[in-house]
Each structure stands twice: as C-alpha cells, then as structure tokens.
Amino acid sequence: MIKTTxxxxxMMCAMCEAHICETIRKAVPDAKRxxxxxxxKEAYFLxxxxxxxxxxxxxxxxxxxxxxxxxxxxxxxxxLFGRK
Numbered sequence: 067m068i069k070t071t072x073x074x075x076x077m078m079c080a081m082c083e084a085h086i087c088e089t090i091r092k093a094v095p096d097a098k099r100x101x102x103x104x105x106x107k108e109a110y111f112l113x114x115x116x117x118x119x120x121x122x123x124x125x126x127x128x129x130x131x132x133x134x135x136x137x138x139x140x141x142x143x144x145x146l147f148g149r150k
Contacts, residue, residue, distance in 0.1 A: 067112050069141035070119070073134040074126060077104035085129060093125040094118075112141055 072090075077083055083102040086109050090100050094117050102109035111117075119136040126133040 067141040070138045071110045076131040
C-alpha cells in the first residue's frame, strides 16, 4: 500500500474537509481510508499503486482550495499496540 499526503490550504470547517475527501475519491477511484484535517492543513489516503500527483493537485486547485504539495510513501499496517 502507498500512503499519499497532501498539504492543502483553505479548509475552514468540516464541510471543507468533506469536500476535499469527495474530490480525492472522484480523482482516485481506488483510494481507501480518505481523511482530511483542517487543523493540520492536510489530507491523506491509501492506494495499492502510485497516485497521479499532478492530476490530483489540479483537481483540488479547481475546487477553490490550494494544494501546496503531495508526498507518497510506503504504508505498512501496524498491529496491536503499534507492533508489526
């Protein structure tokens, strides 16, 4: 699994978070565990393969928010109490 984290400026409320999550789901249909945080100014999701960062940034910017960047890293599910 790959975890993609997006830095997003402009989210002010829970509806903004929901709007970002909906945009990610439309742009990346196989995205799982999609979440956004207005306090952290970021959103993240999991995919089986690498997501197209440029396309995703464009989709988010088109909604009126500003995507400042995207990072992808391998994700390993942790077991009970943080053990692998």
